[in-house]
Amino acid sequence: MLELRANCECCDKDLPAKSQEAMICSYECTFCCSCVEGILENVCPNCGGGFSPRPIRPKLERRDGVSLVTQPASNRRVHTSYTLEELQSFAQTIKHIPANSR
Numbered sequence: 001m002l003e004l005r006a007n008c009e010c011c012d013k014d015l016p017a018k019s020q021e022a023m024i025c026s027y028e029c030t031f032c033c034s035c036v037e038g039i040l041e042n043v044c045p046n047c048g049g050g051f052s053p054r055p056i057r058p059k060l061e062r063r064d065g066v067s068l069v070t071q072p073a074s075n076r077r078v079h080t081s082y083t084l085e086e087l088q089s090f091a092q093t094i095k096h097i098p099a100n101s102r
Helices: 032-036 085-096
Strands: 022-024 030-032
Touching: 030 032
Parallel strands: none
Antiparallel strands: 022 030
16 A cells, blocks of 8 residues: 655655645655656656656545545655755766666
8 A cells, every 4th residue: 555655755845645746656755746847857866767646545435444534644754865966966867768668
């Protein structure tokens, strides 16, 4: 089950469970669309993979135990340990490689 992290690891923007701006990599690193496009250039600074929109967890329980009510989003905030310059430098080195080939 996805953790549904609470914020962008780069700019700290709030990304609630229903946010359509949340992007994740295959390791659930979480960033907002603006940072993914403008700073990271679709390169996860942690694993080097690409990003996809984070799915929206159903608000209402339509099947037993499956909803935001029974499996709430995380309130844990995660922040990158890299500087803005390090993020951009890393993205520059591999952004030319398609995400499915990295």
